[in-house]
Amino acid sequence: MSYAYYCLHQFNWTPSFLDSLSKREKALIFAFIDIRVEAEEKEHKEMERKSRGRRRR
Template sequence: MCEGDGEANIAYYCLHELHLTPSAFYALPRRERAFIIAAIDVRVEAEKKKQKEIERKQRRGRHH
């Protein structure tokens, strides 16, 4: 996710990936919102790690 307003990023992710409108997300109980945010954080970190691995393999491939 892009840097910037964290709440806006979460709302954007919920809308596009979970098909959950911002109003529906904010209507959830606090613990459910916290779980969704934590799950998004885990997924984003995994995607970043995967992207770095791809970039590393691409760089390694150019040197041979």
């Protein structure tokens, strides 16, 4: 995953703004993005599991 791409499309941040952040700020933002993406993937898998269960009935 490209963090710059995610920041641009989710937060509407320009690449120059992202570049202007300190290393600590970038690390924090990147960690938050990782957590959010993991949660979205988990939710997606749960929805798929539930939809497969409904088709069998």
